[in-house]
Amino acid sequence: MITRTDSPRQIPDWQNQLANAIRSVEELLRFVSLTSRDTSDLLRDCDDFPVRVPYAYARRIQSGQADDPLLLQVLPLMQESLSVPGYSLDPVADTDQMPVPGLLHKYHGRVLLTLTGACAIHCRYCFRRHYPYAEANPCGPSWQASLDYISEHNDIEEVILSGGDPLTLSDQRLTSISQELSAIPHLKRLRLHTRLPVVIPDRINAQLTSWLRDCRLQTIVVLHVNHANELDETTRIAFERLRGATDALLNQSVLLKGVNDQVETLACLSQRLFEQGVLPYYLHCLDPVAGGAHFDLPYQRIDDLWKQLQALLPGYLLPRLVREIAGKPSKLPYNTINQA
Numbered sequence: 001m002i003t004r005t006d007s008p009r010q011i012p013d014w015q016n017q018l019a020n021a022i023r024s025v026e027e028l029l030r031f032v033s034l035t036s037r038d039t040s041d042l043l044r045d046c047d048d049f050p051v052r053v054p055y056a057y058a059r060r061i062q063s064g065q066a067d068d069p070l071l072l073q074v075l076p077l078m079q080e081s082l083s084v085p086g087y088s089l090d091p092v093a094d095t096d097q098m099p100v101p102g103l104l105h106k107y108h109g110r111v112l113l114t115l116t117g118a119c120a121i122h123c124r125y126c127f128r129r130h131y132p133y134a135e136a137n138p139c140g141p142s143w144q145a146s147l148d149y150i151s152e153h154n155d156i157e158e159v160i161l162s163g164g165d166p167l168t169l170s171d172q173r174l175t176s177i178s179q180e181l182s183a184i185p186h187l188k189r190l191r192l193h194t195r196l197p198v199v200i201p202d203r204i205n206a207q208l209t210s211w212l213r214d215c216r217l218q219t220i221v222v223l224h225v226n227h228a229n230e231l232d233e234t235t236r237i238a239f240e241r242l243r244g245a246t247d248a249l250l251n252q253s254v255l256l257k258g259v260n261d262q263v264e265t266l267a268c269l270s271q272r273l274f275e276q277g278v279l280p281y282y283l284h285c286l287d288p289v290a291g292g293a294h295f296d297l298p299y300q301r302i303d304d305l306w307k308q309l310q311a312l313l314p315g316y317l318l319p320r321l322v323r324e325i326a327g328k329p330s331k332l333p334y335n336t337i338n339q340a
Ligand SMILES: *Cc1c(COP(=O)(O)O)cnc(C)c1O
Pocket: 104, 105, 106, 107, 110, 111, 112, 160, 330, 331
């Protein structure tokens, strides 16, 4: 908790916003003027993945709208506690492809580091909500082993900083991590998978952009936006700063029942992203994570949606609709789902 005695000059504003996020169902419902909503279908006891919503994001939830698409991403429903066959703790078998704790090497030429378990927001459908971050932290004692692994594999050209959310780390930490990575001669690109520029747009401050600009490696930032209502003037400013500092600004979304499972919603998302200088990259079919089944859609519905979207948008606004199948050498086109 940040107290009044802390000097505001020492704590960047975004860290205050992170520390002062909404942390309970009651506070969330009060903030969005839904105190009279029936709460019998809400989950109270979710200490392993509690409610977390920064005010900067909560302000984009429409007041008094129980089915608001942003609210649905963060409100814990009782359905999360149901055990549904086929929905598991490690849906994409992350922990099978971890040669060093916290370093995932699934695909050719790139490795992913789960740098931290911390996130600015807790998305109820998150496929890493049960990920063993404490044991799988590459920044602890295994950091040197991670650097060694990357150094020894000449074919690795790209490192993806992920989590959790890598932008919950301080700019000093990020700078020192990227300096060590930059010293590995065969590395060419550094990619960030982050939702922070959307959730707390003030995270994109001068220190962060100068870090990205000064990095020896080419940088790619992949955002995570699921609905056009997440985009406003604050994100426009943050993305503009990012665009001035990175080589590519992309977005990945998750297809979510009740949130963005209408063709108009998906088309509008692509258009609004492009207006803010972001290209759609992936639209992920939900990974079958325990607690997320109520966000999933039947294959036929996904197929219909996709065909309509394809007929509506120019190719460059169409994200690749993909699905991750454990053990496959890449994310796969959605229409391989049936055969999986
Ligand atoms: C999704 C993912 C990547 C990135 O895949 P791209 O197709 O390059 O975006 C890399 N490593 C792991 C472990 C992943 O899950």
